[in-house]
Amino acid sequence: MNASRITTLLVVSLLLVSAVPAVAATGSAGSASTATTTDVGAHALASAQTQTTCTFPVSATDATGTEVTLDERPERVTTLNPSAAQTMWEIGGESQVVGVTQYASYLDGADAKTNVSGSGFGASVEKVVGTSPDLVLAPNTTSTETVRSLRDAGLTVFHFSTATTIEDVREKTTLIGQLTGNCEGAAEANAWMMANVETAREATADGEDVRVLYPLGGGYVAGTDTYIDAMLSVSGGANVAAERNLTGYPQVNSEVLLELAPEYLVVTESSSYLLGQEPYTSMPAVEDNNTVSVDSNWMTQPAPRSVVTGVRTLTRGFHPDAAANAEFETRAEAVAAMATPTATATESQPITDSPTAVDDTPASSPTETTGPGFGVALAVLAVLGSALLARRER
Template identity: 50%
Template sequence: MDTRTALAVLLAVTLLVGGIATPVAAADVGADTADVGVGTADGGADTADADAAGTCGFPVELTDASGETLRLEDRPERVTTTNPSAAQTMWDIGGRDQVVGVTRYASYLEGADSRTDVSAEFGVSIEEVAGTDPDLVLVPNSTDTEQLEGLRDAGLPVFHLPRAHSIEDIAAKTTTIGRLTGNCEGAAETNAWMNERVQEAQLSVDDGDRPTILYPLGSGYVAAGDTFIDEMLSVAGAENVAARNHTGYPQLSSEVVLQLDPEYVLITDRDTDIVDEEPYASTTAGREGNTIYVDVQWVNQPAPRSVVYTVENVSAQLEAAETTPEPAETEESAVPTDATTTTAGDDGDGDDEGSSSGVGAPGFGPAVAAIALLVTALVARLQGGRRRS
């Protein structure tokens, strides 16, 4: 193992202990996730029931996951996000024009390249964050204490987001971000869209035996129980075998992986050969070559769009694998796995956030709406067998 690989693995282990998952491919350890599990602290931020009071005004005062209270006198016009799920959430609730800083892991978002990249080799650069002159800095729970305090010592208006254990936690975090940024209506609409799609998926899942799945994160770590990833897999109709006796993001031995014997392995890199390597090669998934592919930004980021895309991609691919396709459909892709938010010809700052395409999520734009429509149609066509109509 060379020095760069050793450092990458060490970084992956450090982040995972803090609750962050990394992709399957060893070459990409720590490259595109920086968000899974968002930390180990369980401090909950106020979810700001502004809608119940019929207001989303300012000033607003909320307590974050570290117990610190942040007061905003006015709606923040300059928001810097230090984790990709917060950036994704801002895009989806109608607040992307407020975002002035993002990390490299949010580069998949349409128009993100026009924002300041505040990334450092590890975490974020406090100087770059300060240079964006933010009215609000959204910080993930996985941020270490030293960096969190460094941001606060720089006089920055920091809000430390709580860990997301579940889809419900993701909805609560979305509500909080909406309240802090003055996008309460967009947050409520986005959560309603996510919850509706989750409920539809749950209703379509057969109560019988579920195919078993395992999500390796690299260096023996996996996504287990009490995580939003486990709940997404369950909603999609699979049983996460790592959740039987483990929680969080534990490191499993080869012997335990062989005992769990998953039927499928979830991957985030099409070129990975993990099912050809031990211990996975000796599992049912390895012997049969069974993998489920989902883009890393969806499965690893606790945000509404990630929930819907992960659930629907996993569900459709499992359904296709578990049923015999009709001959006329054998050349068709089971699910669009290259979904992005980019619209052809759009410079990333267009006014497509208010799209009313019917099935699209609030603020997602026509490209994502089209993807959602395609996924819905394909899932509907593939339903049967182990699913109920």
């Protein structure tokens, strides 16, 4: 078994995506929306245009149940996963970021930040402390022990919970904007994201959803109640995992995979090798050449640009005719519409028209993933890692 396949199987155990607030920020900075609906419609588009003015102090309760308070705007922010880093870039907070993990390297300018990655998965406590941050944005995969160690070192840490919907991404973006003093940028990023989501929904509303599967390798697939499932859904795809009530990221045997018989397969640079293997080669999707390739950054990092780019790519792959007539908005158009709600969108521009500094076509690289809890993920990793390495040594 080659190294890329071992890596694919290992990251499956960490693939629950991260970074949504447990409770929205409150205090003088105002309250973020706490809507729990997973429907992404006109109401969500409107709610994307939230407060644009930040004030401090601001407080929010994180995934550990800890109330985190910032008395003033943090000048130094360290991010422990790429989705949080991407969000900081998108809301205009790049200059505040002093530390990132290795898989955020695709962001323009990330190489000038301190790499706080540890020797394995996750971040190094010593490296994070060394960045002297005013605020640490930690994904749900960060262990409670790591969070405790960082707090014992005197750092302010906000620990996020798992994102499973587009609304989660919107709320997380709003919250990060409040915590870092970038409320206007967060509102703009959300408006851009939600406008593109709504365009995808409208473009595919009259068509029949295509039956699709997102394989991860080793028999693992993306089930329902995941960020990936949400991306498939708003793009006109029906996750076949739902037909077997498969939630999260379950492991499924070849017989069940064949019975699911998806019409489309979505793959990334890390999983494209599966198209040449059974049981995938015998699926209608491969036989009919109905495969959609998406950069793994967009499918595993719940952040504004990921949603925009991922939804556009998936919609064009699933419903090319409908997508050809869809007017996906540039960020500039979405921001203009915030000020003038009745404005008519102009002809869709390439995504590179976005004023942010993030490259839309990053070099293929492994992408940091997240899980339901780092303790559980580590246990799975230990089992998978031992088995895979033993198999490799045979």
